[in-house]
Amino acid sequence: MNQEKNLTEIKEILIKRGNELLNEKKVDLVRFTDNIESDKLMNDFENTPHAYVLACVMDRQIKAERAWQIPYRISTLIGSFKFSDLQKLSLDKLKEYFNNNSLHRFNETMAENFYETIQLIHKKYDGDAVNIWKDNPKSATIVRRFLEFKGIGIKIATMATNILARDFKIPMQDHLCIDISPDVQVRRVFWRIGFIDKDSNNDELIYCARELYPGYPGIFDLSAWEIGRNWCRPKNPQCEKCYLNNNCQKNLE
Numbered sequence: 638m639n640q641e642k643n644l645t646e647i648k649e650i651l652i653k654r655g656n657e658l659l660n661e662k663k664v665d666l667v668r669f670t671d672n673i674e675s676d677k678l679m680n681d682f683e684n685t686p687h688a689y690v691l692a693c694v695m696d697r698q699i700k701a702e703r704a705w706q707i708p709y710r711i712s713t714l715i716g717s718f719k720f721s722d723l724q725k726l727s728l729d730k731l732k733e734y735f736n737n738n739s740l741h742r743f744n745e746t747m748a749e750n751f752y753e754t755i756q757l758i759h760k761k762y763d764g765d766a767v768n769i770w771k772d773n774p775k776s777a778t779i780v781r782r783f784l785e786f787k788g789i790g791i792k793i794a795t796m797a798t799n800i801l802a803r804d805f806k807i808p809m810q811d812h813l814c815i816d817i818s819p820d821v822q823v824r825r826v827f828w829r830i831g832f833i834d835k836d837s838n839n840d841e842l843i844y845c846a847r848e849l850y851p852g853y854p855g856i857f858d859l860s861a862w863e864i865g866r867n868w869c870r871p872k873n874p875q876c877e878k879c880y881l882n883n884n885c886q887k888n889l890e
């Protein structure tokens with residue numbers, strides 16, 4: 638079997654797995670961290686959908702596990718995470734919380750971004766973050782809306798939109814603008830199976846996924862990540878257990 642045929646087959650296998658994940662029933666609790674109370678706050682789109690947006694804003698230059706718990710840690714400090722209570726927080730008070738509790742690596746900046754996020758949700762979305770993604774918008778609309786929050790770049794905006802589509806099953810008109818997230822596991826798997834070169838940059842990875850599946854480039858996110866986490870480890874990959882074994886180029890060190 639030639640190389641091109643192998644790559645086409647791998648692409649189809651990964652798309653099939655991505656669609657399976659997309660079409661799975663929504664789980665009761667989407668997990669972001671090891672802290673169940675924090676994840677409950679993040680999943681409660683009825684009462685605290687702003688927690689999800691604030692966690693995305695915090696997800697910068699620190700481990701995701703730590704960033705995604707910041708809304709919960711603030712909630713324990715003020716005893717509530719109701720939007721009306723967050724609105725009462727001054728920027729100085731938020732800076733105090735961030736600095737005194739070392740919530741982030743960049744406490745001053747992230748306190749400001751946290752504050753600005755609350756102001757924008759109030760001003761533009763009537764205090765209800767669900768308005769960012771409700772009423773079946775285009776994926777481009779959701780990505781653009783996330784980009785309006787201070788501190789959110791294209792990587793987090795597309796990741797946030799992908800989690801809404803895939804895990805929270807939020808209806809959208811299309812998935813065209815949901816790119817793959819250039820995660821370390823995804824990059825390793827894409828290189829080993831032969832989609833990209835070892836020294837390809839993030840843009841090449843993103844465009845490779847767009848080329849492979851323009852209708853939903855982010856479809857590869859979780860399927861490739863799962864393979865990277867389960868079998869395609871940096872050292873001693875367990876190819877005999879991996880379902881791409883028959884087609885993979887196995888570009889190993």
Ligand code: SF4
Nearest residue numbers: 869874876879882885
């Ligand atoms: S077959 Fe091996 S090298 Fe290829 S993706 Fe699977 S684990 Fe990685």
